[in-house]
Amino acid sequence: MTTNDTAQVREVGLRDGLQMVRTILTPAQKLAWCARMVAAGCTEIEVTSFVPPQVVPQFADAGEVARGALAIPGLHAAALVPNLKGAQRAFEAGLPKVHYVLSASNAHNLKNVRRTTAESAEDFARIVAARDESGRHVVLGAGVATAFGCTIAGEVDEGTVLALVETLLEAGAEEITIADTVGYAHPGQVRALMRKVRALAGEVPLACHFHDTRGLGLANVIAALDAGVRCFDASLGGLGGCPFAPNATGNINTEDTVFLLESEGLHTGIDLDALREMRETLAAWLPGEPFTGAIARAGLPRTFAPRPRAALS
Amino acid sequence: MTTNDTAQVREVGLRDGLQMVRTILTPAQKLAWCARMVAAGCTEIEVTSFVPPQVVPQFADAGEVARGALAIPGLHAAALVPNLKGAQRAFEAGLPKVHYVLSASNAHNLKNVRRTTAESAEDFARIVAARDESGRHVVLGAGVATAFGCTIAGEVDEGTVLALVETLLEAGAEEITIADTVGYAHPGQVRALMRKVRALAGEVPLACHFHDTRGLGLANVIAALDAGVRCFDASLGGLGGCPFAPNATGNINTEDTVFLLESEGLHTGIDLDALREMRETLAAWLPGEPFTGAIARAGLPRTFAPRPRAALS
Numbered sequence: 152m153t154t155n156d157t158a159q160v161r162e163v164g165l166r167d168g169l170q171m172v173r174t175i176l177t178p179a180q181k182l183a184w185c186a187r188m189v190a191a192g193c194t195e196i197e198v199t200s201f202v203p204p205q206v207v208p209q210f211a212d213a214g215e216v217a218r219g220a221l222a223i224p225g226l227h228a229a230a231l232v233p234n235l236k237g238a239q240r241a242f243e244a245g246l247p248k249v250h251y252v253l254s255a256s257n258a259h260n261l262k263n264v265r266r267t268t269a270e271s272a273e274d275f276a277r278i279v280a281a282r283d284e285s286g287r288h289v290v291l292g293a294g295v296a297t298a299f300g301c302t303i304a305g306e307v308d309e310g311t312v313l314a315l316v317e318t319l320l321e322a323g324a325e326e327i328t329i330a331d332t333v334g335y336a337h338p339g340q341v342r343a344l345m346r347k348v349r350a351l352a353g354e355v356p357l358a359c360h361f362h363d364t365r366g367l368g369l370a371n372v373i374a375a376l377d378a379g380v381r382c383f384d385a386s387l388g389g390l391g392g393c394p395f396a397p398n399a400t401g402n403i404n405t406e407d408t409v410f411l412l413e414s415e416g417l418h419t420g421i422d423l424d425a426l427r428e429m430r431e432t433l434a435a436w437l438p439g440e441p442f443t444g445a446i447a448r449a450g451l452p453r454t455f456a457p458r459p460r461a462a463l464s
Numbered sequence: 465m466t467t468n469d470t471a472q473v474r475e476v477g478l479r480d481g482l483q484m485v486r487t488i489l490t491p492a493q494k495l496a497w498c499a500r501m502v503a504a505g506c507t508e509i510e511v512t513s514f515v516p517p518q519v520v521p522q523f524a525d526a527g528e529v530a531r532g533a534l535a536i537p538g539l540h541a542a543a544l545v546p547n548l549k550g551a552q553r554a555f556e557a558g559l560p561k562v563h564y565v566l567s568a569s570n571a572h573n574l575k576n577v578r579r580t581t582a583e584s585a586e587d588f589a590r591i592v593a594a595r596d597e598s599g600r601h602v603v604l605g606a607g608v609a610t611a612f613g614c615t616i617a618g619e620v621d622e623g624t625v626l627a628l629v630e631t632l633l634e635a636g637a638e639e640i641t642i643a644d645t646v647g648y649a650h651p652g653q654v655r656a657l658m659r660k661v662r663a664l665a666g667e668v669p670l671a672c673h674f675h676d677t678r679g680l681g682l683a684n685v686i687a688a689l690d691a692g693v694r695c696f697d698a699s700l701g702g703l704g705g706c707p708f709a710p711n712a713t714g715n716i717n718t719e720d721t722v723f724l725l726e727s728e729g730l731h732t733g734i735d736l737d738a739l740r741e742m743r744e745t746l747a748a749w750l751p752g753e754p755f756t757g758a759i760a761r762a763g764l765p766r767t768f769a770p771r772p773r774a775a776l777s
Contacts, residue, residue, distance in 0.1 A: 300765055300766070300767040301766075302766065305766045305767055306767050333765075334762065334765075335765040335766075335767055337724065337727035337728060338686050338724075338727075338728060339727070339728045339729060340727075363758070364758065364762045365720075365723065365758045365759060365762050365764075365765065366682055366717075366720045366723075366724075366757070366758030366759070367682060367724060367727075367758075369679055369680060369682070369683045370682045370683040370685070370686045370724065372683070373651050373683045373686055373687065374686065400758070400761070400762060404679075407678075407679045410678065410679075411650065411651075411679075411680060411683065414650035414651075414652070414653075414680075415650060415651065415652045416652060444679070445676070445677065445678045445679030445680075445713070446678060446679070448713070449647065449677045449678050449713060451678075452613055452646075452647075452648040452678065453613070453614075453615065453618045453648075454613040454618055454619050454648055
C-alpha cells in the first residue's frame with residue numbers, strides 16, 4: 152500500500168448500534184453525537200433508520216434526526232430503509248443518501264421484513280423509480296445482509312449473493328454493501344466473495360459491514376482490504392450488543408477499526424482521541440449497555456503513528 | 465489453500481498464561497490440563513518455565529511437571545528457559561524440546577533477565593554447547609520477543625530482529641518463534657517481517673506468538689498465514705491477562721485460534737468441544753482470573769465444519 156491510500160469508516164452506531172439499546176436517546180443527543188463524529192473526522196454517518204416506530208421505538212424521531220443532521224456542516228448523512236415507505240420518508244426528509252438492505256437468506260428476509268428476498272429486490276426497483284420520479288438527487292446504496300451465512304438458514308450460497316448483487320446493480324444501486332449480519336464470516340470467505348463482488352461491481356463503490364460476534368471482525372477487514380474494499384461500517388464503542396442476548400456481539404468497533412486501518416498505512420482522516428472522548432460521553436448516556444474495544448481498554452501502542460489529518464472539506 | 469493444509473496450535477497457557485495468575489495450580493492440576501489438551505488433539509504444549517522459583521512461584525514445580533508430562537502418551541512437552549541454568553534443569557528433567565527466548569529490545573531484555581540482548585544471544589550458544597556435550601536428544605527452539613515493538617523502547621527495527629534470527633540460526637536454533645510480547649504488531653508489519661524471517665530460516669520451522677492486547681491478534685494470525693507461517697502459540701481461555709493490570713491482555717485465545725484456522729480450511733486436529741470443557745475446568749480452578757474468547761461467548765456458527773480429526777499417532 153502506498154502512503155496515499157485512504158480508507159473510509161462509516162459510523163453506524165446511531166442506526167445498527169442503537170437498534171437494541173434500552174435507553175432512548177433524544178434527537179439532541181443523537182445530533183450532538185453526529186456533530187462530534189464529524190469534528191473527529193468521521194463524516195459518513197448512518198444517522199437513523201426509517202423503520203415503523205412501533206417496530207423500533209428508538210427511531211420514532213427518524214425524520215427529526217435526519218433534518219437536524221442536514222444542518223451539520225461537513226456531515227454526509229445517510230439513513231437505512233427497509234422498504235419503499237421508509238425510502239419515501241427518507242426522501243421527504245431531504246437526505247442525500249439512502250441505504251436499502253435485503254437479506255441473501257430468504258428465511259432471514261421473511262423474518263426481518265415479512266417478504267421474500269425476491270420481493271425485497273423488486274421493492275428496490277420501486278425505490279429507484281420513486282427517487283427518479285421525485286427529481287431529487289439521492290444516492291441509493293443497496294446492501295446484502297446475511298451474505299456469509301445465516302443463523303436460521305445456515306449456509307448462504309455465494310452464487311445467491313452474487314446474483315443479488317447483479318440484480319441490485321441492474322436496478323440502479325450506486326453502491327453495494329456486503330454484510331455479515333450474524334458474525335459468521337471468516338477471512339478466506341470474505342476475500343473470495345469480495346473479489347467476485349468487486350469484479351461484478353466495476354466502478355460502483357463497495358463497502359463491507361462486519362460484526363465481531365466470533366472475534367474475526369478485524370481479521371475480516373484485513374481480508375476485505377486484500378480484495379480491494381476500502382469502506383467499512385463500524386459502531387462507536389462496538390455498540391450494538393443486545394443486552395438481552397449477550398451472545399449477539401455487535402458491529403466491529405469504530406475506534407479499533409480506525410486503529411487497524413491507520414496502522415496498515417491507510418489514511419482515514421479520523422482522530423482517535425476525539426473518538427475516545429465521544430465514546431465516554433455515549434457510555435454516560437447509555438448506562439448498563441455493553442461497550443467493547445481493545446484500544447479503549449489498552450490504549451494505543453507507543454509506536455502508533457496515525458497519518459496527519461487532512462483539513463475537513 | 466488445499467484441503468490437505470495443516471496448522472499447529474501450541475498451548476502456552478501453562479507457561480505464559482499462568483505466569484501472572486494469583487492461584488498456584490498443583491502439579492496434578494497442571495498435568496491433568498496437559499492430558500486433557502492431548503485428548504482434545506492439542507499435543508504441542510509448553511508445560512512449564514524453568515525460571516528461578518523466587519521470580520515466579522507458579523513454576524517452583526517445573527521439574528515435577530516436566531517429568532510428569534513425559535509420562536503422558538502423545539504429549540510433545542516443551543519448556544521455556546531464560547538462561548543456561550534453566551536449560552540445564554530442563555535437560556535434566558529429560559524434556560525433548562526446550563524454548564529459549566531473548567528480546568529484540570535491549571531495554572526489555574535488561575528488565576526481563578538483567579543482561580543485554582547480545583549477552584543473551586551468547587547464552588544461547590552456551591545452551592547449544594551444553595546440549596551437545598550432554599549427548600541428549602533435545603530440540604532447541606529460539607524465540608525473539610518484542611519483535612514488533614516494545615513498551616519501553618518503542619519501535620524495534622526490523623533489521624535488529626532479522627540479525628538476531630541469523631545469529632540464533634547460526635548458533636544452532638532448530639526452530640524460530642517470533643513474538644509480539646506487548647501486543648504492538650499489526651497485520652502489514654507481521655506479513656512483511658515474517659516473509660523476511662521465512663527467507664532467512666529456510667527449512668527451519670517458524671512459529672508466531674501473538675498477544676491480543678489491541679484486538680489485532682487474530683488479524684495478525686491471518687497475516688502470518690499469508691507469509692507461510694503454520695504454527696501459533698495460544699493460551700486456553702486467553703489466560704494471561706494480568707489481574708493487577710487489566711490493560712495487559714494476554715495471549716491469543718486457543719479456542720478462537722483453532723476456530724479461525726479450521727474456518728480457513730487448515731486442519732489443526734483439535735476438537736473445540738473438548739477445549740471448551742477444559743476451559744470450564746480451568747476457570748473453576750482459577751477463580752477471579754479474567755478469561756477471554758469469542759467462541760466461548762457466542763458459540764460456533766451453524767455453518768462451521770471442522771476438518772475430521774486425524775487419529776492420534
